[in-house]
Amino acid sequence: MIYFDNSATTKPYKEVVDSFVKVTTDFFGNPSSLHRIGGEADKLLMKARKQIADLLNIKANEIIFTSGGTESNNLAIKGAALMYKNRGKHIITTDIEHPSVRETFEQLEELGFEVTYLPVDEEGRINVADMEKAISRNTILVSVMHVNNEVGTIQPIEEIGRLLKNYPKVLFHVDHVQGVGKVPLDLNLVDLCSFSAHKFHGLKGTGLLYIHEGIQISPLLTGGGQERKYRSGTENVAGFVALAKALRMTLENEKKFLGNIVKIKETIIQGINELEEITIHTPARGSAPHIVNFSIKGFKAEVFLHALEEKDIYVSTTSACSSKKHTTSSTLLSMGVPEEIAKSAIRISLTYENTIEEAIFVVKAIKETVNKLKEVMN
Structure with a gap:
């Protein structure tokens, strides 16, 4: 099997699964309980929080554990908008955000907020000058994803961060879900940042939100007051311990093997570029090392995907959150890609467990599949 759908989810590291099982079995207490078993669980939770903080060069009290990227994005955006609505009700995002951001902004529009959706160029990148023009005295929040989950475009987060330093009343949220372990991000540049463990070989149902010290947001979940009252509910101690281990291992892999994943991507692009039917949407420069998005003219994406699956190769069409809706990629349409081409994307x-040999095999399989489908169509 060749698994090339790591932006949808990654396979958990064995060590991560082992740590989850051990903590679940041996330290099952509720960390809010006052007895010894609860205290042991609480110590593990504090240790995991400290480990993550050290890995990200932030403070432990700036970490709020969540169920993943969707909850982190919702908590950051709704929490900030509702907390600071008396300052103003104008918020800014882009045309190519993940549905968990896009639909959150749409919900806030229904609640009376004014939203500016910034356009992108043909490479899927916003113009920071457009953002500066959009900022008004009523603007309270900007939310921009770091790495686009469909085409891999890297947004100019550093430039945006520097710009927003001139607007201290405007909070800056970044969806870093696709960037972790692939494209470094200095969290000192942002106010709020979302992470999802299953994108870096952790477990589904775990994630975190970075909230810069001194910033307050409204909670989405109230009750027991866990996670500094930002996210009530009994903590998933084993899941968050596993998250810390997955993050450490992934960042170690980034240091050791980033060059190799770049070579794998280059091998794929060079190989499929030889086919006249293929249009590559991922920018040649300024894109993440692990994503390649392309269209095959004249073929439906689902047909091509299942043809590769017959060869035990697993890829995707649009983002995993949108694939079952059979909708055309809004990201590609925003980039100016014609709808017929976008439909075949x-x-x-990739991830660090993939190899050059797999890339060569997949390129060959893509070429064979294109030729086979052309024969069938003719």
Whole structure:
């Protein structure tokens, strides 16, 4: 099997699963309980929080554990908007955000907020000058994803961060879900930042939100007051311990093997570029090392995906959150890609466990599949 759908989810590291099982079995207490078993669980939770903080160069009290990227994005955006609505009700995002951001902004529009959706160029990148023009005295929040989950475009987060330093009343949220372990991000540049463990070989149902010290947001979940009252509910101690281990291992892999994943991506692009039917949407420069998005003219994406699946190769069409809706990629349409071309888009997404040999095999399989489908159509 060749698994090239790592932007949808990654396979958990064995060590991560082992740590989850051990903590679940041996330290099952509720960390809010006052007895010894609860205290042991609480110590593990504090240790995991400290480990993550050290890995991200932030403070432990700036970490709020969540169920993943969707909850982190919702908590950051709704929490900030509701907390600071008396300052103003104007918020800014882009045309190519993940549905968990896009639909959150749409919900806030229904609640009376004014939203500016910034356009992108043909490479899927916003113009920071457009953002500066959009900022008004009523603006309270900007939310921009770091790495686009479909085409891999890297947004100019550092430039945006520097710009927003001139607007201290405007909070800056970044969806860093696709960037972790692939494209470094200095969290000192942002106010709020979302992470999801299953994108870096952790477990589904775990994630975190970075909230810069001194910033307050409104909670979405109230009750027991866990996570500094930002996210009530009994903590998933084993899941968050596993998250810390997955993050450490992934960042170690980034230091050791980033060059190799770049070579794998280059091998794929060079190989499929030889086919005249293929249009590559991922920018040649300024894109993440693990994502390649392309279209095959004249073929439906689902047909091509299943043809590769017959060869035990697993890729995707649009983002995993949108694929079952059979909708055309809004990201590609925003980039100016014609709808017929966008409908045939395929995404390959890599991780550090993939190899050059797999890339060569997949390129060969793509070429064979194109030729086979052309024969059938003719």
